[in-house]
Amino acid sequence: MANWQTATILDRKVWNDGLFSLTFDIELEPFKAGQFIKVGLQVGDERIERPYSLVNSEDQPYAEILFNEIEGGPLTSRLAQLDKGEQLLATTDAHGFLVLDEVPDIPHLWMIATGTGIGPFISMLNSAQSQRFERIVIIHGATHEKSLAYRSQLEGLEHIDQRITYLPVISREKTDGQMEGRITDNLSSGEVEKRANLELNAEKSHVLLCGNIDMIRDVQALLAERDMKKHKRFEPGHISMA
Ligand SMILES: Cc1cc2nc3c(=O)[nH]c(=O)nc-3n(C[C@H](O)[C@H](O)[C@H](O)COP(=O)(O)OP(=O)(O)OC[C@H]3O[C@@H](n4cnc5c(N)ncnc54)[C@H](O)[C@@H]3O)c2cc1C
Structure with a gap:
């Protein structure tokens, strides 16, 4: 069962039109570089959630993701609007075999x-x-x-x-x-x-x-x-x- 936490955005970087990195404070469980977590937003009764690879390394005390804004994409169109200090949801456990x-x-x-x-x-x-x-x-x-x-x-x-x-x-x-x-x-x-x-x-x-x-x-x-x-x-x- 995934363990969800509410995290505050510490940094937001815009690389190019529609290409963003978000860094947020979350207590990640031990993971291996290359693994992914789930990131989500509560929209009404629904939690919209998608997997994202972690960009940060194993010893960094935060999570960082890199994402493209997909036009009309349920999550990325909303994630792209978030700024420093705002909140999102994320899982603390990471998974995946590209390690x-x-x-x-x-x-x-x-x-x-x-x-x-x-x-x-x-x-x-x-x-x-x-x-x-x-x-x-x-x-x-x-x-x-x-x-x-x-x-x-x-x-x-x-x-x-x-x-x-x-x-x-x-x-x-x-x-x-x-x-x-x-x-x-x-x-x-x-x-x-x-x-x-x-x-x-x-x-x-x-x-x-x-x-x-x-x-x-x-x-x-x-x-x-x-x-x-x-x-x-x-x-x-x-x-x-x-
Ligand atoms: C294991 C895993 C790891 C992932 N890691 C990342 C990551 O690190 N960064 C990231 O940006 N995305 C990643 N994704 C994709 C991510 O989970 C979302 O699907 C994506 O961000 C779009 O979310 P959305 O809700 O806006 O749209 P969705 O409803 O998820 O997708 C809308 C449409 O856009 C397509 N789509 C999804 N992603 C892209 C893309 N990058 N370029 C073009 N079309 C796309 C989908 O196939 C679908 O047709 C990962 C997916 C998986 C399965």
């Missing part, structure tokens, strides 16, 4: 996200568990550069930690030097590996996928050509997804 514990013992971790899918990866990057990888490549697909949530944090990590490579891919505008178009096209062409200076292969790599369902399907198909398959606890593979 670093489940990743086999390999040297190279590839995190591939679109949109708000970057959220759980921020949590993982700030967790002690991420130290076990020799290299971590983060590929973040967004429509516009302004929609690269947590960009400065990721660039900062890349700057101080030589193991980390951060590669944005922008689909709907020209950029000054970023990869453009679809993540899959940049993977197929070899551009991603060239920029990461690292080979993406079944021998040394594990891939985490989070975000748009089409991206997840297409990347999986592409990786299948490299003999990389979905990871299951009792049938180890190379790809895990939210």
Whole structure:
């Protein structure tokens, strides 16, 4: 049974039109980076509730979520209106299997996200568990550069930690030097590996996928050509997804 608490919003960040982060004070039970909680609002007799990945890491004393406002979306259209000091409902228990514990013992971790899918990866990057990888490549697909949530944090990590490579891919505008178009096209062409200076292969790599369902399907198909398959606890593979 989920344990709901009323939480006060401590911070609200607007990254781009319709793209927000909310930080709120809640006593989270111990969780693993990559897991999600439920967030809700009481509307009349009904509690509208939806799952959201935690962006904060395990040791931070608050919860942070990243979300898109969906036009007419029952919860996000309301969440988007909330400001600092206002309240929402959230569960204190987090769930989900997209966690670093489940990743086999390999040297190279590839995190591939679109949109708000970057959220759980921020949590993982700030967790002690991420130290076990020799290299971590983060590929973040967004429509516009302004929609690269947590960009400065990721660039900062890349700057101080030589193991980390951060590669944005922008689909709907020209950029000054970023990869453009679809993540899959940049993977197929070899551009991603060239920029990461690292080979993406079944021998040394594990891939985490989070975000748009089409991206997840297409990347999986592409990786299948490299003999990389979905990871299951009792049938180890190379790809895990939210
Ligand atoms: C395990 C899990 C974790 C999730 N984590 C996040 C998260 O970290 N951040 C986040 O923004 N969302 C996340 N979601 C989706 C989230 O739970 C909501 O569905 C979403 O925020 C929309 O809520 P809503 O009530 O406004 O609209 P809903 O009634 O939930 O959805 C309205 C319509 O919008 C579609 N939709 C839902 N999400 C999106 C999206 N991001 N882009 C385009 N269309 C969408 C739905 O398929 C539906 O057709 C997660 C979902 C799951 C299952």
